[in-house]
Structures are given as structure tokens and as C-alpha cells.
Amino acid sequence: MKLTVWTYEGPPHVGAMRVATGMKGLHYVLHAPQGDTYADLLFTMIERRNHRPPVTYTTFQARDLGADTAYLFKDACRQAYERFKPEALIVGASCTAELIQDDPGGLAETMGLPVPVIALDLPSYSRKENFGTDETFYQLVRALAKPMERTARPTANIIGPTGLGFRHRDDVEELTGLLSEMGVDVNVVAPMGATPTDLTRLGAAHFNVLLYPEHAETAARYMEKELGQPFTKTVPIGVNATREFLAEVGEITGLDPKVDESRLRQPWWSKSVDSTYLTGKRVFVFGDATHVKASVRIAREEMGFEVVGLGCYNREFARDIRALGKEIGVPALISDDYLEVEKAIEDASPEMILGTQMERHIGKRLGIPCAVISAPVHVQDFPARYSPQVGFEGANVIFDTWIHPLVMGLEEHLLAMFREDFEFHDEAGPSHHGGHAPRPEEKVHTGGQPPAPRDIEEPKSDNLGSDVMVWLADAEKELKKIPFFVRGKAKRNTEKYAAEKGMTQISKDTLYEAKAHYAR
Amino acid sequence: MNKPSNIQSASCADAPVLKERGQREVFCGLTGIIWLHRKMQDAFFLVVGSRTCAHLLQSAAGVMIFAEPRFGTAILEEKDLAGMADAHQELDREVARLLSRRPDIKQLFLVGSCPSEVIKLDLQRAAERLTEEHAPHVRVLNYSGSGIETTFTQGEDACLASMVPGLPKTDARELLLVGALPDVVEDQAIGLLSDMGIGPIRVLPAARADGAPGVGDNTVYALLQPFLGDTDAELLKRGAKAIRAPFPFGEEGTTAWLKAIADEFGVDEATFDRVTAAPRARARKAISQAAEALRGKSVFFFPDSQLEIPLARFLTRECGMEAIEVGAPYIHMGLVRPDLELMPAGPTISEGQDVDLQLDRARAARPDLTVCGLGLANPLEAEGLTTKWAIELVFTPVHFYEQAGDLAGLFSRPVRRKEILAV
Numbered sequence: 050m051k052l053t054v055w056t057y058e059g060p061p062h063v064g065a066m067r068v069a070t071g072m073k074g075l076h077y078v079l080h081a082p083q084g085d086t087y088a089d090l091l092f093t094m095i096e097r098r099n100h101r102p103p104v105t106y107t108t109f110q111a112r113d114l115g116a117d118t119a120y121l122f123k124d125a126c127r128q129a130y131e132r133f134k135p136e137a138l139i140v141g142a143s144c145t146a147e148l149i150q151d152d153p154g155g156l157a158e159t160m161g162l163p164v165p166v167i168a169l170d171l172p173s174y175s176r177k178e179n180f181g182t183d184e185t186f187y188q189l190v191r192a193l194a195k196p197m198e199r200t201a202r203p204t205a206n207i208i209g210p211t212g213l214g215f216r217h218r219d220d221v222e223e224l225t226g227l228l229s230e231m232g233v234d235v236n237v238v239a240p241m242g243a244t245p246t247d248l249t250r251l252g253a254a255h256f257n258v259l260l261y262p263e264h265a266e267t268a269a270r271y272m273e274k275e276l277g278q279p280f281t282k283t284v285p286i287g288v289n290a291t292r293e294f295l296a297e298v299g300e301i302t303g304l305d306p307k308v309d310e311s312r313l314r315q316p317w318w319s320k321s322v323d324s325t326y327l328t329g330k331r332v333f334v335f336g337d338a339t340h341v342k343a344s345v346r347i348a349r350e351e352m353g354f355e356v357v358g359l360g361c362y363n364r365e366f367a368r369d370i371r372a373l374g375k376e377i378g379v380p381a382l383i384s385d386d387y388l389e390v391e392k393a394i395e396d397a398s399p400e401m402i403l404g405t406q407m408e409r410h411i412g413k414r415l416g417i418p419c420a421v422i423s424a425p426v427h428v429q430d431f432p433a434r435y436s437p438q439v440g441f442e443g444a445n446v447i448f449d450t451w452i453h454p455l456v457m458g459l460e461e462h463l464l465a466m467f468r469e470d471f472e473f474h475d476e477a478g479p480s481h482h483g484g485h486a487p488r489p490e491e492k493v494h495t496g497g498q499p500p501a502p503r504d505i506e507e508p509k510s511d512n513l514g515s516d517v518m519v520w521l522a523d524a525e526k527e528l529k530k531i532p533f534f535v536r537g538k539a540k541r542n543t544e545k546y547a548a549e550k551g552m553t554q555i556s557k558d559t560l561y562e563a564k565a566h567y568a569r
Numbered sequence: 570m571n572k573p574s575n576i577q578s579a580s581c582a583d584a585p586v587l588k589e590r591g592q593r594e595v596f597c598g599l600t601g602i603i604w605l606h607r608k609m610q611d612a613f614f615l616v617v618g619s620r621t622c623a624h625l626l627q628s629a630a631g632v633m634i635f636a637e638p639r640f641g642t643a644i645l646e647e648k649d650l651a652g653m654a655d656a657h658q659e660l661d662r663e664v665a666r667l668l669s670r671r672p673d674i675k676q677l678f679l680v681g682s683c684p685s686e687v688i689k690l691d692l693q694r695a696a697e698r699l700t701e702e703h704a705p706h707v708r709v710l711n712y713s714g715s716g717i718e719t720t721f722t723q724g725e726d727a728c729l730a731s732m733v734p735g736l737p738k739t740d741a742r743e744l745l746l747v748g749a750l751p752d753v754v755e756d757q758a759i760g761l762l763s764d765m766g767i768g769p770i771r772v773l774p775a776a777r778a779d780g781a782p783g784v785g786d787n788t789v790y791a792l793l794q795p796f797l798g799d800t801d802a803e804l805l806k807r808g809a810k811a812i813r814a815p816f817p818f819g820e821e822g823t824t825a826w827l828k829a830i831a832d833e834f835g836v837d838e839a840t841f842d843r844v845t846a847a848p849r850a851r852a853r854k855a856i857s858q859a860a861e862a863l864r865g866k867s868v869f870f871f872p873d874s875q876l877e878i879p880l881a882r883f884l885t886r887e888c889g890m891e892a893i894e895v896g897a898p899y900i901h902m903g904l905v906r907p908d909l910e911l912m913p914a915g916p917t918i919s920e921g922q923d924v925d926l927q928l929d930r931a932r933a934a935r936p937d938l939t940v941c942g943l944g945l946a947n948p949l950e951a952e953g954l955t956t957k958w959a960i961e962l963v964f965t966p967v968h969f970y971e972q973a974g975d976l977a978g979l980f981s982r983p984v985r986r987k988e989i990l991a992v
Binding site: 050051056060063083085089090091098100111132149174 | 591592593594595596597598599600615617619620621623624625627628629631638640641642643644645646647649650654656659660662663666667683684686687688715716717718720925942943944945946947948950951
């Protein structure tokens, strides 16, 4: 047993639901107790879908336990087929049904339904959501895709996008545009938007674009082996990755990888002088492995940040992330325990977090700005506007998303210059939607009066003092003058420096000695 | 069955109930934890279940999950199922770790789930053992919130019912109010009753373990929620006396509920009127404003929380709506009869669900307002039906006079929005 409050991933049958809901003409019959239908609302609310997920639940109850549940399952199968007339069915068990051992696959097979029925074996007690998507898509491909003659023009399948995917909708559109500019048509996008019949045409493409390895790597390898289709290894998130991806496509197809970059604004934005202050910003990156890998590269090469911590929650890609950590000399955290992540972030004390919904809340708690780069995400990260992560527009989107939580260069300068002015007092925080929680202990003055001088002997709301280290009055006063968004770091560094020197009191001089010591 | 079919039944209490079995689109009882843990401030709810249970709580609790909530899931792993690890030892270890991290916890609920029920993990025994181990600081209780046994608000019922046998015995004649309501609403109820001279008044659940009410032969209790069937049975077992009344929704429901208690305690008419006149007038005024958009409109309830019958009674009698179907996951006839009696016959009263068939009925009837869960709301909106998502009715303060206008407002808002939007 493991005590959990927050989970980064749902159970594997939710992964299967993401494949089924992404597709059309496919129906999922899930052997599950009453209550498991909660997962429907992830799709109808978070992704704001306008139809019910194509899932029929057997919703067995306590009184059904025993031989009854197998009949319930068969009834549900028959009714689902008659009502929805899908092109194919997938059948499987949720965690509870796994325990009662009804074998949905075997039961469905004996029913003689006139469409393909694909049984899913998703071990709920050892695997999670991403395994569910990957395995479900693989089983569908294995059952439906056949070798066939290649299309006359160069074509690719885009594989990996699913229901409830972080920006999958717009990534597909952006990627389709990129490929089209190179002269590559898209054969099938799957699972998202595809029908089971479409999956039978997968073999016609010249190659596969593996957009999200979490959801389709097993299928990509299968198609490479059985259908002779190579798949792309670079996920085109970020400018350099996109260019590398296009080169890869060029190599596979023999086409010229040059595409129109006139709408790519990210490199100039990043080079412009207002971005200078971004140099060396210390960031912590956490999420699913694919987005973490892409983000680490963007952070270092395209934004000029320093990555001080990285990690992923999906163990399937632990090796990749560890290797990346080793390559850039940063410890990699493989964990699905948000408390461990919180601890790692606290220890690294970054100036910014790139993570999931969860890291955004950690950021809020620690007062560190955060941008979301990966699922799991809440409803606001399924936006109405076009906002891909992939390709050149994706690079523009990422630049804006990442820097908005930070105090802008000019603003940072002004805040530092006028910090004694009442309008720019510390508690005002950045004018952008930053990660700074309000500090209710010190009321903001109104009516144009300057704030009363603060008594530095009093315990401070932002916890300037320390239990073990005594801050002398002059040092404390000086510390107050440091802009609030770096003050915490300055305090920690100074105390660390003092502790290393065996000091128990911190004077103004200690503060500046520490500053010099840690100067970059 | 043998009832003459040509006689019009007078109220819904006499109407036949359409009982359906099939696919259900409902929450399981675990979701009750989300509001119960806010109410019981020194309790922790530990679900013993699977990743699905944890994911459900996370999805249902939304942003609450980040507020260091006093609930969590002990996720069963492969080794727990294969018998490689002694489930009880594992549980003891997790509980000990939890209690050492949260010394403020006085009541710990081990909440059973579908997986723990199916593998027959004996949480009852575990609770007894852990109570001994952690006495006297923490009391460990157990109930099931599994989907195979409980639907949504039944989780609260199971939780409260599990507490009743352990309540101290008392011979005092006290009024016990049963059901977890937002503090502000609870205070209003107690205020009104106290003004009539009724007391002492106790509540179940109490905010803290040391405030637990006593119960005995002289206890008189009134339910605040229609879904408390098991708790009701447990209280009767302890010798307490039930006051049956319509549930306190709307002006009429609140008045009838208060009146039943007032009568039990011998409050005279003049006192009752003096205390209730002003808030009754306020409630009527607020309802009439908020219900403007609802008059003459039809409503269809999908089953969700068991609040459907009292709410349909409120909407039909006080807001001028016409009910087409009132679906409830369970109907405790003994508890909701007073509400059914007030509702004129006409609507289909249904218990249980076959969601596809029920959707067919809703589509055919094209109600002006459909009250349903979040899994159905957007799909029905996309089909042009106006919906009110039902879960909000459980989380939002809606009981008693001062909330009557808000309650009507919850239903009228989607209708008004439909009229306003011009895109």
C-alpha cells in the first residue's frame, strides 16, 4: 500500500478511454462498478467535449457479484453494439473487475459480434494511464493495420495524439502544416480523429511521425517491424528540435527540409535586449518525459536559462530522463510522489518552475513563478485559442507562456529602483500574473499615504529571521532592500555561507561576502 | 399492481415508481469525503482502494486537492493482492505514518472501496485493532464508500451510520439535527429553533470529535438530508425518535420542517409565527425574483444525490415548474414520503437507472431544464437541451430560508443564460 493524495496519472483504463474518446467509430465496453463513470467528466468538462465518451460501463453492484457479472458484461456488449453500431469494439476490465476475473476478452469473443472485438489486458495494480494509452493503441494497430501498397505521394501517419492530451489538438494542426510545406501529406492521424477503418489504412504511409512517445511508441515499433515504416525520433517541440525533425523527415523522404520560417518570431524575441535578463534564470523542469526533454532543450539553448533540476513521473521513460540529467550534470528525479517533487524544488530553489498543474500549485505555495508544459492539466490548459507546442507557432506560444509569469526586464529594473515608493512596495508583486501569494499580514496602504516605516525588530511576515542564525539589524535592513523575488535566495545563500564559515551572526558584511561568493 | 388505473392518483406518493437497472452514470460514495472532511475538522478519511479511487477523488475534489486535504488513498499494489504482503500490516504501517505526520487527527475513517470490498479486506477488524493501538488519542472507524454498495451522497449516510453506535448514551431530551451542512446554514437552523425555545440542540456530525452528541431514548432527531436512510435506521436502533417532515428546501419546505419540530416540542402557533414570519417573507420574495425565468418551464431530473424528490417538490410548488421525470438513485420511501405527498401526480418517479434509455426519454420530452451530472451536461447542451449540473446542489448552501433564493437561482441561471446568449 502507498498513501497518495495527488496522482499524476489515472489508472490504465483511463488511458484506454483516452484512445477510444479520441477516435471515432470505436466503442469501449468497460467491465467496471458503478461510480467508475466519473472518468466521463474528464472529457466532458476538462476537454469540454460535446458528446459522451464512447464508453459503456457494466456498472455492476454488490448484489451482482458472483456469476451474474459475466452476463451483465455480455448484455452491455450486445446493447452497446446495437445502439452505437461501432466499426470495432474494445473490451476490458477496470481495477475492480480485474479482481473478479470475468475475462471480458473471452466473453466478448464467444458472442459472435459482426465487428472486430479487441481485448485489452491492462494491469491496474502495476501500470498507469500512459501505459493504457500506449497499449490500447498498440492492440488496435496490431489488430487492424495491414501491410499495403504505399501512396504515390510521400505520406506520413501522425501517431500519438489522444483525447485529453496536452495541446494535442493544435499540435496536430501545426505539424500537418509543417509536413505539408515540405511536400508530405498526412495519411492517417491516430488515435485522435481516426476510425477503426482508418487504422486499416495505416500501412499506406511511407513513414510514421511519432508525436508523443508516451502514447504510441509500442505501435511505432510494431509498424516499423511489420509494415516496414520508419518513425521519427525527434519530437518537434522547440525551434531546434523542429529543424532537426524536418531534417529527419528530409532524410526519410529525400525531400528538401527547408520550410518557411517567416512566422517564427521566437528566436528574435529571445535575442532582443529585453530578454537579456532571462540569462541564467534557474529553472526546474518536471512533467511527462517527452515534454520535459523538449523543455530542457528549449530552456538551455533557446531561452538561455540554467536548468537546475529535472524529472518525470512516467517510469517508462526513466532511462531517457536519467541520461539527460547526466548529460547536463543535473540530478534527475523519477517520481510520481508530488511531495518528493516539492522537496526537490525546494532544495533546488529555482527562479521558475516548468511543470504540470501540480507544480503550478507547488510554485504558488513556494512563491515561485511557474508555467505549464505537460499533462496533467486542468480546464484552463485546454484553451479555445490556437496554442500548439509543436513547430514554429509552438515555439512562439512557448516563449510567451514561459516569460509571462516572470517579472519583465524593465519592470524588474523599475521595481528595484523604486522599491521604497509606496506603489512599488514589495507586497505589490509583479504586475503580471505571478506566483506570489498575497501576504495578508502586512496590509497595503491606501489613500496615497506612504507606508509606515517597518520596525525591523519585529518578526517578519516573510520570515526573514532564522532560528539558528542571528541577523544583525544592519544586515536585516540591507536584506530588506533586496528585491523580494530574489530575497529568499539571498537569505538562504547568506545563511549557508555563514554556516559554512562557522558563523552564528550575520552582519551586513557577511551578506555581501556571501553575495560575492555566489556571484555568477 | 391491482390498482384501478382510471382513478387519478392525488399525489406523487401514490404514483408507481419506475424501477430501472442498467448502466448508471453516477458517482460512488467515496465522493462524500470531499464535503465531509471540511465539516469534521479533526477527521481524516483514508480510502483503501486503487489508483482509480485516488483519481476519482482528485477529479471530483478539483482544486481542493492542493489545500492539504484531510483525505488520501492507500493504493493497493500488486503485492497486496497476491498475498505477498499482509494487507493488515501494510495498513497499520501507513496509518501509523499518517498519524505521526498529522497529530491533530482525532478520528480516522478507513473507507472501503470496490477493490477492498471485493478482496474482502476486513476493515472493520482493522478499525477495531487500530483504535486500540492509537487509543486514546485517535478513534478509528470504518465504512464503505464503494461504488458497488453506495451512490454519491450515500457515502455520507454510511459514514454517519458508522458513527452512531459509538455515540455516548444520554437520557436528556435533546434535539439532534442529522446531516452535514455548511456551518452558515447549520447556524441558521439552530438560530430559528432556539428562538422558538427549543433546545438543547446537537448536530451530527459534530465539527470535532469531542463535540459528539449523545443519543438515547429521549433523543428526538430530524434529518436535514433525504439520503440518510442507514443513519436513520441506526438512530432508531438506539431508541431515538424521528421527526418526519418535508426536507428544508424553499420557504415551504423549511416552514414544514420547522413546524414538525415545533409541534414535537410544543411550541405555540404565535411563537412559531413570530420567529418565522420575517425570514419566510424574505424567502418568498427572493424566490419569486429568482424563479422569474422558471415559471411554466419543464424540468427533468437524472438520478444523482437523492435530493431530486425534495428539489422537484420545491421547483414545482414554489417556482411554478412542471416536472416530467424525477429520477433518484434510491428512494427511501419512509423519508421522502412527506415531499412526495406535496407533489401533485404527473411526473414519472424513477429509481435506479439505465442511462441510455433515460437519455432517450429526455430527448423525446425535450425538457426546458435537465438536472444531471457533469458527464451528461455538456453532451446534452450540445444537443440543445439546457442543463443544471447536479453536483453543485450538494456542495452549495441551499437549505433553509436565507438560501431559498439562491436555490431557485441555481436553476434559473442556466435558463436565463440560454436566453441571453446570442452567439
